[in-house]
Amino acid sequence: MSSVAGNESGIKQDHVPPDHANPRYVPLAHAYDEMFDADGVVRAGLEPLADALVEMGPEGLRERGRLRDAHLSAQGITFTLSGRERPLPLDLVPRIVTSDEWRTVSDGVAQRIRALEAFLADVYGRGDIMRDGVVPKSLVTSSSHYHRQAYGIVPPNGVRIHVAGVDLVRDDAGTFHVLEDNLRSPSGVSYVLENRRTLAHVLPEVFAGYRVQPVSEYPERLYRALSAAAPPDIHHPTVVVLSPGVYNSAHFEHAFLARRMGTELVEGRDLFCRGGFVYMRTTQGPQPVHVIYRRIDDDYLDPVQFHPDSVLGVPGLLNAARAGAVTIANGVGNGVADDKALYPFVPKIIDYYLGETPILPNVPTYDLRDADVRAFVLGRLDTMVIKPVDGSGGYGLVIGPKATDEELAQAAKSIQEDPRAWVAQPVVQLSTSPTVVGAGALQPRHLDLRPFAVNDGRKVWVMPGGLTRVALTQGSLVVNSSQGGGSKDTWVLASQDVDDDDGWIGAEAILASHQQSRTVPDRAPNSPRDSLPSPHEARMRQQEEQQQQNLGPVAEREFRFPGDRSC
Amino acid sequence: MAENFFWVGRYLERAEGTTRLLAEHHQLLVEDTRVPYGDGCRVLLDALALGEAEARNVDNPHALVRAVLGSTSDPGTVAGSVTAARENARAIRDALSGDVYEALHGVHLRLRAATSSEIEPLSPGVLLHGVLERLAVVAGVLDWTSPRDEAFVFLRLGRALERIDMTARLLKVRHDLLWPESGPATALRAAGGLHAFLRGGHPLNGEQVRAFLVLDPTFPRSMLGCALAAEQAARELEALGSVSPHGGILRTVGLLRSELEFVPTDPSPEIVDHLAIYGLGSATEAGTEVRTAFFRQVGTVVWSH
Numbered sequence: 093m094s095s096v097a098g099n100e101s102g103i104k105q106d107h108v109p110p111d112h113a114n115p116r117y118v119p120l121a122h123a124y125d126e127m128f129d130a131d132g133v134v135r136a137g138l139e140p141l142a143d144a145l146v147e148m149g150p151e152g153l154r155e156r157g158r159l160r161d162a163h164l165s166a167q168g169i170t171f172t173l174s175g176r177e178r179p180l181p182l183d184l185v186p187r188i189v190t191s192d193e194w195r196t197v198s199d200g201v202a203q204r205i206r207a208l209e210a211f212l213a214d215v216y217g218r219g220d221i222m223r224d225g226v227v228p229k230s231l232v233t234s235s236s237h238y239h240r241q242a243y244g245i246v247p248p249n250g251v252r253i254h255v256a257g258v259d260l261v262r263d264d265a266g267t268f269h270v271l272e273d274n275l276r277s278p279s280g281v282s283y284v285l286e287n288r289r290t291l292a293h294v295l296p297e298v299f300a301g302y303r304v305q306p307v308s309e310y311p312e313r314l315y316r317a318l319s320a321a322a323p324p325d326i327h328h329p330t331v332v333v334l335s336p337g338v339y340n341s342a343h344f345e346h347a348f349l350a351r352r353m354g355t356e357l358v359e360g361r362d363l364f365c366r367g368g369f370v371y372m373r374t375t376q377g378p379q380p381v382h383v384i385y386r387r388i389d390d391d392y393l394d395p396v397q398f399h400p401d402s403v404l405g406v407p408g409l410l411n412a413a414r415a416g417a418v419t420i421a422n423g424v425g426n427g428v429a430d431d432k433a434l435y436p437f438v439p440k441i442i443d444y445y446l447g448e449t450p451i452l453p454n455v456p457t458y459d460l461r462d463a464d465v466r467a468f469v470l471g472r473l474d475t476m477v478i479k480p481v482d483g484s485g486g487y488g489l490v491i492g493p494k495a496t497d498e499e500l501a502q503a504a505k506s507i508q509e510d511p512r513a514w515v516a517q518p519v520v521q522l523s524t525s526p527t528v529v530g531a532g533a534l535q536p537r538h539l540d541l542r543p544f545a546v547n548d549g550r551k552v553w554v555m556p557g558g559l560t561r562v563a564l565t566q567g568s569l570v571v572n573s574s575q576g577g578g579s580k581d582t583w584v585l586a587s588q589d590v591d592d593d594d595g596w597i598g599a600e601a602i603l604a605s606h607q608q609s610r611t612v613p614d615r616a617p618n619s620p621r622d623s624l625p626s627p628h629e630a631r632m633r634q635q636e637e638q639q640q641q642n643l644g645p646v647a648e649r650e651f652r653f654p655g656d657r658s659c
Numbered sequence: 660m661a662e663n664f665f666w667v668g669r670y671l672e673r674a675e676g677t678t679r680l681l682a683e684h685h686q687l688l689v690e691d692t693r694v695p696y697g698d699g700c701r702v703l704l705d706a707l708a709l710g711e712a713e714a715r716n717v718d719n720p721h722a723l724v725r726a727v728l729g730s731t732s733d734p735g736t737v738a739g740s741v742t743a744a745r746e747n748a749r750a751i752r753d754a755l756s757g758d759v760y761e762a763l764h765g766v767h768l769r770l771r772a773a774t775s776s777e778i779e780p781l782s783p784g785v786l787l788h789g790v791l792e793r794l795a796v797v798a799g800v801l802d803w804t805s806p807r808d809e810a811f812v813f814l815r816l817g818r819a820l821e822r823i824d825m826t827a828r829l830l831k832v833r834h835d836l837l838w839p840e841s842g843p844a845t846a847l848r849a850a851g852g853l854h855a856f857l858r859g860g861h862p863l864n865g866e867q868v869r870a871f872l873v874l875d876p877t878f879p880r881s882m883l884g885c886a887l888a889a890e891q892a893a894r895e896l897e898a899l900g901s902v903s904p905h906g907g908i909l910r911t912v913g914l915l916r917s918e919l920e921f922v923p924t925d926p927s928p929e930i931v932d933h934l935a936i937y938g939l940g941s942a943t944e945a946g947t948e949v950r951t952a953f954f955r956q957v958g959t960v961v962w963s964h
Binding site for chain 2: 155156159162163288289292293294295296297299300302303304306308309312316328351352353354586599600601602603605
């Protein structure tokens, strides 16, 4: 088993790892490897993990892989891809983020969410930012996710972004950049929690060298944030999770969150609106609903306001929300703030509302509505990543260097037809981390990170962890789970300076209380387990003797049931 | 014979409860290493009355699993209680369905192999999960192959008393204090009650969890739930004429049930803790009463022709 020592034990010298750890592990030339630095030395703090991987070897990794697969499939932790349920591939090697690195991520994400909250409140209200010319009005109003229907809906505690997932990548210097914001229905948090449990299940010894911050309180945090968003004067709000149904790719997550929050999982047909209120059909009649954590898109939410043919939504929902009888989380029309064409403006938005400089930088992005920029981009399309502005899940993405000529020509044509629908970014060499491929070999694979933030109106809490998605195909930069990506458990280390005595009650106090309860009268001194008085050996011996002698003591069988009292 | 049924119920419940507690405790110990291994091991061993961790050199999760799985000779451990359940079942093999015996024997063999092997299991979690599954099979088979006769009432009585004991020990570990974030959920999982708790719409915090595990009337593993089951069993025995209506077992479990049932609304954590200790005491007392009332050791019976 791996030893806990490592950090300061000078192991670094005799660690000449890439070759030692696995003869074939060679970090990629132009990407930041999260385990090995440019000289091939294990980065500070990752030695225990590297040691454990060396110790296990390919055979050990294969064995653990089998345990993991069995566990995931037995637990039914699945992701629906193209209509087929399958487990979200979980890599055995965790991704480790130090507490210092995490502070930047956490502060940066929280800052972004605060600014985007303010932005949403503004564009669905007074519109100051557009009047001040910071963000062009045409950009906002042309967003396919800008819904006039959401104008004037003021959420009770001012929160529209109850949950956010911000996608981050690390460039070749290891700096975190924001790749995109997800403010509508960011998914994947259930896998974060399940991945942690699964890894602890199949790789317990690897945890030994680390102090990993727990992620398990997420559902509780989410529930509290949703309850806090309830209409005023509702003391025990009814919160429901609104899912499109079992055929949705993230249905596992919807059910998971509902279960872990202790709320009902409903579909549109389980709800109805009457007199400006929303009710859930139950066996005991209609029950009022106060907060709807919806995981269906705006367009399907309310057939009265959006797609009239939506069978997933609840007619009248939006009016109930406008009347303040129900809170929709995340807010309707949030998509305008995570529109990829708005993304280049986010640093300005942060400055405008908060007067702060962005903690996490953006990836450079070209606004294709500008003719000059468009010409520039079209001239070097093969070095760019082209993204649809309202896409998610990696659909429609074109990666220049990897695309065929036809794909590039098609992309150029699409851009010229509708420049507003696309953005271009230079290719970012995502960081890599050792990932188990094939028969237990470790190879570098690209990854990103999606931290999850929960806003309860008072504070934006960023879960210490997040979904690390990894592109399982060699060289691929597309990590989306809907594109066959896998995931890694993300360990955010507890900072070393926080010690155990910050208000925690240690084992000593608990043991002392055990002592105390033992002194209560009428209790045996050690409250031992109540067990059969005579040891089994004695009984067995007696019974054996009995067989030899055919007579002798009948041991402790005095009481028999009426039917048995034959003697 | 009644004795054997009583103890089959008790030991099976103990095996199941201890395994579940061990599995969840182990998981948390591994996942959240901010609590030193030594402390995490000590509190569990102490709550299960399995001795001093230091004295037994238990200072890491693997050693803890080994210690609590234990040996077939110590009935306070998982392997020991399964063995004891099997020994008792052996004595009443005629009265049990073949399925029950087979299932029970299967767990016994598996645990004997696991505890006698020197090789560390690759994943204790997988091992414990497997044991739990098999114990669930035993419980299920017992449930649907046993006639609902007096013997089964004794089994239920044993099970209910052991559950009270088990829940009290679970509460003694104080997961909520050691691991403020994930401790409450772990305590619930260890009792199989996370789902039931969340469905009740309670906020997930240490106090609520403890109150739930002691006082919830609908959850079968809460102390009140077990006390209700024990009282029900005792009353059935009384109706069958096996238990005296005056005093004894029925009085003990009845008093416990009413103490737990008629608590003031929103009891303070102190009251909950006090009731938990009282429950443990009552369960021990009831166990002693059952033993003295029905299962007195008899001297040598001399047969005369």
